[in-house]
Amino acid sequence: MQAYLGVDVGSVSTNLVVINEDGKVLVDIYLRTAGQPIKVVQEGMRQVAEAVKDKKIEICGVGATGSARTLTGVIVGADTVKNEITAHAVAASHLVPDVQTVLEIGGQDSKIILLRDGVVVDFAMNTVCAAGTGSFLDHQAARLNIPIEEFGALALQSTNPVRIAGRCSVFAESDMIHKQQMGHPTPDIVAGLCDALVRNYLNNVGKGKEILPPVVFQGGVAANVGIRAAFEKELGLEIYIPEYFAVMGAIGAALLAKEATKEKQKTNFRGFAVSTTDYQASSFECKGCPNHCEIVNISADGQLLARWGGRCGKWDTVQQMKTG
Numbered sequence: 566m567q568a569y570l571g572v573d574v575g576s577v578s579t580n581l582v583v584i585n586e587d588g589k590v591l592v593d594i595y596l597r598t599a600g601q602p603i604k605v606v607q608e609g610m611r612q613v614a615e616a617v618k619d620k621k622i623e624i625c626g627v628g629a630t631g632s633a634r635t636l637t638g639v640i641v642g643a644d645t646v647k648n649e650i651t652a653h654a655v656a657a658s659h660l661v662p663d664v665q666t667v668l669e670i671g672g673q674d675s676k677i678i679l680l681r682d683g684v685v686v687d688f689a690m691n692t693v694c695a696a697g698t699g700s701f702l703d704h705q706a707a708r709l710n711i712p713i714e715e716f717g718a719l720a721l722q723s724t725n726p727v728r729i730a731g732r733c734s735v736f737a738e739s740d741m742i743h744k745q746q747m748g749h750p751t752p753d754i755v756a757g758l759c760d761a762l763v764r765n766y767l768n769n770v771g772k773g774k775e776i777l778p779p780v781v782f783q784g785g786v787a788a789n790v791g792i793r794a795a796f797e798k799e800l801g802l803e804i805y806i807p808e809y810f811a812v813m814g815a816i817g818a819a820l821l822a823k824e825a826t827k828e829k830q831k832t833n834f835r836g837f838a839v840s841t842t843d844y845q846a847s848s849f850e851c852k853g854c855p856n857h858c859e860i861v862n863i864s865a866d867g868q869l870l871a872r873w874g875g876r877c878g879k880w881d882t883v884q885q886m887k888t889g
Contacts, residue, residue: 569626569826570613570834571819572641573652573812574602574633577672577699578785581609582815583617583624584823588659592616593812602633606640607840614837627834628652628822630814639863639871640844642835645818645825652817654678654685657781659820660807665777668796668804669813670766670786672699677770679777691770699786705741705758709751713789716755720791723756730761737761759791763799782806783813842866851875 566585573580576598583592594612598605617624629635629643630652638646649669657667658680667678675698679687691698706713720726727749730740737758744754780802786792787810796804809816826832845864850857858875872880 566620566622567625568617568622569628569819569823570624570641571628571630571652571815571817571822572606572609572637572643573649573814573818574598574606574629574631574637575649575671575673575814576632578811579605579609579631580812580815581613582809582812582819583613583622584816584819586823588816588820588823590809590816591620591622593809593815595811598633602636603640603844603846606637607842607844610641610837610840614840624832624834626819626822626826626832628818628820628825630818630821635871635873636846636861636863640835640839640842642833642839643822644829644833645821647818647821649814650676650678650685650688650690652814652821653783654680654817655820656813656817657783657807658683659816661779661781661805664779664781666774666780668766668771668780668782669784670699670782670792671784672703674698675766675770675784677766677774677776679774687774689770689772689774691766699784701737701762702758702786702789702792705738708738708741709755711751711755717759717789717791717793719752720756720759720789721794722752723750725753726756726760727753728760729754729757756791756795759789759795760799762792763795767799776800776802778802780804783810785811787811848874851880853877853879 568583571582579596579598581594596605626644627641628645629638634646657664669676676690706716727744730736782804787806793804842865847862848859851860860874860880862872863870
C-alpha cells in the first residue's frame with residue numbers, strides 16, 4: 566500500500582500521521598516535544614515503523630510542518646516543508662471541503678484561518694500572550710486541582726458562569742482566586758475560564774475577522790468540550806471538531822507530501838533508520854554584516870547535512886530547504 570507521512574513538530578507536541586492514497590489516516594501518533602525535537606522525532610519514527618511493519622505499507626512521500634519544520638525536514642528527508650497555516654488549511658479543507666473558518670488552539674499558540682472557495686484569504690496568529698492558548702487552561706486546572714481531561718465536562722455543569730478577566734493570564738488567575746474567595750462553585754469558575762479564553766481569542770486573534778460557517782475547531786484544546794460550548798455561545802454558530810483534531814497539522818503535511826511527490830515521481834524520504842542516526846545540532850553567529858544572523862547546522866554521524874538561518878543565503882550551501 567502506498568502511503569504518505571506527515572510530521573508536525575511544535576513547541577509542546579510532536580505529531581506524526583500516515584495516510585493512504587485516499588487521505589484516510591492509517592497511523593496517528595501524538596508525543597510531547599519536551600524541548601528535544603530531534604529525539605522526539607526519532608521516537609515518533611520508531612513508533613511509526615512499528616505501527617506499519619506488518620501492514621505492507623510503503624512511504625512514498627514525507628511532509629514537515631510546525632515551528633521546527635526545517636530541522637524536521639532535514640532529519641526525515643521531507644519532500645515538502647510548509648508552515649502551519651498552510652498545513653492546517655489543507656487538512657481542514659480535505660475533511661470539510663466547504664470550510665470557511667478554521668479555529669486552531671494549541672498549547673503555546675493559537676491561530677485563525679479564513680478560507681473562501683478553498684483558498685486561504687486571511688489568517689492571524691497569537692504567539693505572545695498565553696491567555697488564549699492551552700497552557701492557560703493547563704495552569705488554571707492545576708491550580709484548581711482538576712485533571713485537564715475533566716475540565717470541559719465540569720464547565721458544562723455550570724448554571725451561572727462567573728465573568729473572569731481574560732485579557733491577560735496573570736490577571737485572569739488573580740480574578741479566578743478572587744471568585745473562589747467569594748464562594749462561587751467550581752463549575753461556574755471553570756465555565757468562566759472557558760469563556761475568558763474564548764473572549765481573549767476572538768478579541769485578539771479573531772479581531773476584525775469575518776467568521777463564517779462552516780467553522781472547524783482543531784488543535785489539542787478542541788478536546789475540551791467546555792471551550793467548544795463557549796465558542797458556540799459566543800459566535801452563535803455550530804462548531805465542527807474533526808476526528809483527528811489534535812494532529813491536523815501532520816495530516817496537512819502528509820497531504821502536501823502526496824501532492825509534491827506526484828509531481829516529481831520520487832521521494833527524499835531517508836527511511837525509518839533515521840530513528841537510530843546520531844544527529845547533532847549546533848549554531849554560530851555570522852559577523853559578515855550588522856544582521857548578526859544565527860546560522861544553524863545539522864549533522865549526522867559527523868557529516869554536515871544542512872545549514873540555514875541567514876537572511877542573505879550566504880551559508881545555505883549544503884542543502885536548500887524550501888519553507889513556505
